Structures are given as C-alpha cells and as structure tokens.
Amino acid sequence: EPEVTQTPSHQVTQMGQEVILRCVPISNHLYFYWYRQILGQKVEFLVSFYNNEISEKSEIFDDQFSVERPDGSNFTLKIRSTKLEDSAMYFCASRKGLDYYEQYFGPGTRLTVT
Amino acid sequence: RKEVEQDPGPFNVPEGATVAFNCTYSNSASQSFFWYRQDCRKEPKLLMSVYSSGNEDGRFTAQLNRASQYISLLIRDSKLSDSATYLCVVNGEYGNKLVFGAGTILRVKS
Numbered sequence: 001e002p003e004v005t006q007t008p009s010h011q012v013t014q015m016g017q018e019v020i021l022r023c024v025p026i027s028n029h030l031y032f033y034w035y036r037q038i039l040g041q042k043v044e045f046l047v048s049f050y051n052n053e054i055s056e057k058s059e060i061f062d063d064q065f066s067v068e069r070p071d072g073s074n075f076t077l078k079i080r081s082t083k084l085e086d087s088a089m090y091f092c093a094s095r096k097g098l099d100y101y102e103q104y105f106g107p108g109t110r111l112t113v114t
Numbered sequence: 115r116k117e118v119e120q121d122p123g124p125f126n127v128p129e130g131a132t133v134a135f136n137c138t139y140s141n142s143a144s145q146s147f148f149w150y151r152q153d154c155r156k157e158p159k160l161l162m163s164v165y166s167s168g169n170e171d172g173r174f175t176a177q178l179n180r181a182s183q184y185i186s187l188l189i190r191d192s193k194l195s196d197s198a199t200y201l202c203v204v205n206g207e208y209g210n211k212l213v214f215g216a217g218t219i220l221r222v223k224s
Contacts, residue, residue, distance in 0.1 A: 031210075033211070033212075035212075041216075042201075042214045042215065042216040042217065043158060043201070043212075043214040044214070045206070045211040045212065045213070048210050048211055055210060056206075056210050056211055058211075089155070091157055091158070093212075101145075101146035101148075101163070101205055102148065102160055102163060103160075103212055104160065105157040105158050105159070106157060107156065107157050108156070108157050110155075
C-alpha cells in the first residue's frame with residue numbers, strides 16, 4: 001500500500017539555523033500539506049500546496065517558512081531561522097484529488113530546537 | 115468556541131466493552147468529517163470517513179448529525195490494540211485543510 005514518507009525522522013538544530021524537512025507524498029496524489037503538533041497539543045494546519053503553488057496557509061506559516069516541490073516526487077518544508085517554539089512533530093500529508101477529501105499522513109519529523 | 119471539541123477522557127474500559135466518543139464542530143460549512151487514530155508520538159491514521167447516513171466498518175460505527183454539528187464514534191468489543199487517541203477531524207472552508215480536535219484518549223485494559 002502506498003505511503004507518505006518523511007526524512008529525517010528526528011532533527012536536532014540550534015536556534016537560528018535553517019532546517020529542511022523532506023516528504024515524498026503518495027505518487028498519484030495532487031494535494032500536499034504540512035501540519036505540526038507541539039508535544040501534548042493538537043495537530044495544527046500549516047500550509048497546503050496544489051499545482052505548484054500554496055493554496056492556503058495558516059497564521060503560523062509566516063515568512064520564516066517556505067515550501068517547495070523541487071521535482072516530481074519531493075515536497076519540502078524549510079524553516080529559515082528556527083526558534084525554540086518551532087520544536088514540534090511536523091507531519092506531511094497528501095490527498096488524491098478534488099473529489100477525495102481523505103488525507104494520508106507521513107510518520108513525521110520530530111524537530112528539536114535547542 | 116473551539117472549532118472541534120472533544121471530551122479528552124481518558125476512557126478506561128475493559129476488553130470487550132462498547133465505548134462511544136462524541137465531538138462537536140463549529141463551522142457549519144464543513145463538508146467532510148473523519149475519525150483518525152493516533153498512537154503515542156505517531157502520525158494520525160485515518161480510521162474512517164463519516165457520512166450523513168452513518169457508516170460502519172467492522173466494530174466501528176460513525177454517525178454525523180449536521181443539524182446539531184455533532185459527530186460520534188462507537189467502538190464495539192474493544193480490543194487492547196484499540197488503545198490510542200481518537201481524533202475528530204473536519205475539513206475547513208474550501209474543503210482544503212483539516213481541523214483537528216484535541217483527541218479523546220482510550221485505554222482498553224485486560
């Protein structure tokens with residue numbers, strides 16, 4: 001069964017450093033998402049991406065964040081200058097198409113900012 | 115009012131018990147509804163979509179009441195492996211992003 005994959009599983013970085021989180025969505029899916037979950041809190045939407053552009057973003061997704069689909073398979077989330085409060089699990093998700101609302105999540109990247 | 119509200123639990127039940135979770139949502143424009151399950155420090159996994167007519171998948175039954183903006187999940191014959199956090203999820207405006215509840219913790223004990 002096709003799955004969303006994410007790398008790395010755990011990333012430790014120092015405050016102020018840039019990080020790139022990588023995702024490979026399910027191959028025939030068209031919509032891609034990033035969510036995050038701070039420890040002990042609920043899952044929160046960050047950004048959605050369709051047809052090579054951002055279709056929606058949350059208030060969390062400020063100028064420090066960017067997304068890219070550099071080739072036909074990868075989908076990346078970049079945080080330019082990490083803050084302590086960026087420490088969280090970051091989940092990538094994908095969705096098949098317009099008439100399919102289910103989203104499938106990758107295993108997540110645990111980001112720890114020290 | 116929270117967008118998606120759930121009783122946090124925990125629900126502690128013996129194996130074989132029937133347990134029900136409820137959820138309310140605030141956005142009347144929501145069109146899609148789901149239950150996901152999340153194990154500790156893992157990703158949310160889709161358990162089932164919820165339809166207006168109600169739907170069943172084995173031991174799991176989901177119901178939707180659009181008028182009351184209320185969603186439920188019933189688990190029959192609970193197994194130890196059902197222990198997890200159950201997330202009530204609705205889609206946001208434009209059918210795009212998912213909005214998550216904080217989750218209900220279920221612990222099934224032998």
